[in-house]
Amino acid sequence: MITFILNNHLIKTEAPAGMSLLNFIRNEAGLKGTKSGCKEGDCGACTVLEGILHKGKVNYKTIVSCLTPLGNAHGKHIVTVEGINTDDLTPVQQEIVNSAGTQCGFCTPGFIVSLTGYSLGRQAGLKPAAIASVAGNICRCTGYKSIEKAALKLADLLKEKDFDHDIEWLSAHHFIPDYFKTIPQRLADIGKRDSSPAQPDMIIGGGTDLMVQKPQLVKVSALNLTLDKPGLTGITQQGNTIVCGGSVTVNQLLDFEPLTAAFPKLKDWFKLVSSEQIRNTATLAGNFVNASPIGDMSILFLALEATLTLVLPTGAKRKLLLKDFFLDYKKLDLAKDEIIESVEFDLPDKHDSVNFEKVSKRLHLDIASVNSAIKVTVEDNIITHASLAAGGIAPVPKYFSKTSEWLSGKPLSAQTLTKAEEIMQQEVSPISDVRGSTSYKRLLLRQLFFAHFMEMFPQVITADVVLPVLKAY
Numbered sequence: 001m002i003t004f005i006l007n008n009h010l011i012k013t014e015a016p017a018g019m020s021l022l023n024f025i026r027n028e029a030g031l032k033g034t035k036s037g038c039k040e041g042d043c044g045a046c047t048v049l050e051g052i053l054h055k056g057k058v059n060y061k062t063i064v065s066c067l068t069p070l071g072n073a074h075g076k077h078i079v080t081v082e083g084i085n086t087d088d089l090t091p092v093q094q095e096i097v098n099s100a101g102t103q104c105g106f107c108t109p110g111f112i113v114s115l116t117g118y119s120l121g122r123q124a125g126l127k128p129a130a131i132a133s134v135a136g137n138i139c140r141c142t143g144y145k146s147i148e149k150a151a152l153k154l155a156d157l158l159k160e161k162d163f164d165h166d167i168e169w170l171s172a173h174h175f176i177p178d179y180f181k182t183i184p185q186r187l188a189d190i191g192k193r194d195s196s197p198a199q200p201d202m203i204i205g206g207g208t209d210l211m212v213q214k215p216q217l218v219k220v221s222a223l224n225l226t227l228d229k230p231g232l233t234g235i236t237q238q239g240n241t242i243v244c245g246g247s248v249t250v251n252q253l254l255d256f257e258p259l260t261a262a263f264p265k266l267k268d269w270f271k272l273v274s275s276e277q278i279r280n281t282a283t284l285a286g287n288f289v290n291a292s293p294i295g296d297m298s299i300l301f302l303a304l305e306a307t308l309t310l311v312l313p314t315g316a317k318r319k320l321l322l323k324d325f326f327l328d329y330k331k332l333d334l335a336k337d338e339i340i341e342s343v344e345f346d347l348p349d350k351h352d353s354v355n356f357e358k359v360s361k362r363l364h365l366d367i368a369s370v371n372s373a374i375k376v377t378v379e380d381n382i383i384t385h386a387s388l389a390a391g392g393i394a395p396v397p398k399y400f401s402k403t404s405e406w407l408s409g410k411p412l413s414a415q416t417l418t419k420a421e422e423i424m425q426q427e428v429s430p431i432s433d434v435r436g437s438t439s440y441k442r443l444l445l446r447q448l449f450f451a452h453f454m455e456m457f458p459q460v461i462t463a464d465v466v467l468p469v470l471k472a473y
């Protein structure tokens with residue numbers, strides 16, 4: 001039995017855990033405000049809020065309901081555009097009207113829900129965050145300027161928000177209906193879901209890959225739902241080591257202060273990874289096991305020299321370096337039913353620098369043509385350790401063992417990088433595909449390699465040093 005609160009109503013359903021939440025909302029609950037557009041997570045028309053109870057408070061985030069397995073809604077508050085309505089237009093709705101931010105209206109429920117999610121979040125009142133909150137919503141009519149205007153006006157209205165009593169403040173100012181105040185207690189009453197099937201056919205995390213690739217199969221399968229599974233969630237710091245549950249999402253990494261302190265550019269890097277709604281449910285384990293050669297988390301965590309802890313249903317555990325996990329195209333060192341329980345890596349110390357770069361056809365909400373990440377240790381101008389990874393240039397997310405090894409012990413100089421770049425190119429033979437030709441990918445790989453060092457060591461590796469090398473190519 002899957003139990004959750006949909007708007008102001010308790011739902012108890014025996015519908016399949018793998019049915020999409022979107023289909024449940026529209027076809028079973030009869031709520032047609034949530035729109036069905038691309039069904040691939042791209043358009044945001046199906047955006048709903050997901051509220052999760054944590055220490056007596058419900059935290060809301062936006063998700064795409066088309067890629068959310070219904071089973072992941074258990075114990076949560078799901079809010080559609082209908083569930084936001086108050087007696088009058090909410091300030092979000094009013095600002096969309098005032099700025100003529102709706103024309104045909106198909107996208108509008110998604111935008112309203114995303115902006116309401118922004119109002120409920122910790123970034124409420126910040127203008128860049130208001131714009132970023134709708135980065136996963138597409139509108140074919142308005143040209144976005146009017147929606148941008150509404151979002152910015154909303155940020156002004158939210159400057160006074162009382163973050164200590166946000167639900168009370170938002171309901172007093174008609175952003176959300178009063179019933180939101182009753183949700184924490186009602187969610188606490190729901191309790192845990194009945195146990196998983198004894199013999200699951202399929203493991204599913206956030207569903208953002210599987211629900212695109214195999215929606216029909218997911219719907220009829222006995223699912224091991226891992227997104228909220230105890231033991232697979234949460235991030236901890238143990239000394240200098242960070243341990244992330246396999247089900248940690250991309251946005252949860254951003255919420256963990258030691259990580260944003262250690263990687264000040266993390267937010268900029270992750271802006272290039274999917275959209276707010278997808279980052280809210282896309283898990284690390286899902287990214288690794290999907291094994292896309294351009295998986296952004298795979299590339300970043302390869303450079304961080306991450307180690308996986310894998311667990312079998314018997315409880316038997318083993319550890320494996322992420323670089324040894326990817327065997328060949330979509331072939332992994334992973335037994336059937338084996339689960340990625342956690343991912344661990346060391347925080348950079350004062351001699352370490354880390355960088356991530358991604359080139360895609362479109363800046364936002366696009367997969368990479370080529371992406372790359374690197375970690376280097378430099379002491380007294382000598383590279384004492386390096387770990388380099390790149391995607392889109394091999395059948396697997398590629399760890400450059402030879403280049404990384406060769407860099408160790410070399411001075412940080414243009415000559416070193418020029419030679420290292422040659423070795424790097426010898427380690428791969430990219431194929432031409434829809435994301436680019438072989439030569440284009442080699443060019444991107446080269447540029448990203450130099451970009452890493454220009455970004456990390458702007459005093460030493462300058463454009464003057466790098467440009468002659470690139471021109472010679």
Ligand SMILES: Cc1cc2nc3c(=O)[nH]c(=O)nc-3n(C[C@H](O)[C@H](O)[C@H](O)COP(=O)(O)OP(=O)(O)OC[C@H]3O[C@@H](n4cnc5c(N)ncnc54)[C@H](O)[C@@H]3O)c2cc1C
Pocket residue numbers: 040041042067202203204205206207208209210211212226232246247272273274275278281282283284285286287288289290294295296297338339340341365366367368
């Ligand atoms: C619109 C859109 C944009 C995207 N943009 C990007 C992008 O910019 N960059 C990028 O890298 N990816 C992107 N993705 C891909 C996807 O979001 C990520 O790969 C995500 O991390 C997958 O995680 P998930 O939990 O949703 O995986 P799921 O779909 O739940 O699962 C994927 C695979 O992992 C397995 N799995 C899940 N959890 C575990 C576990 N704990 N142990 C073992 N196996 C497990 C599943 O069985 C399945 O085989 C995008 C997807 C969409 C729909």
Ligand code: FES
Pocket residue numbers: 035036037038039040041042043044045046047064065066067
């Ligand atoms: S229908 Fe397009 S994102 Fe869900």
Ligand code: FES
Pocket residue numbers: 101102103104105106107108138139140141142
């Ligand atoms: S108003 Fe028509 S798609 Fe946005």
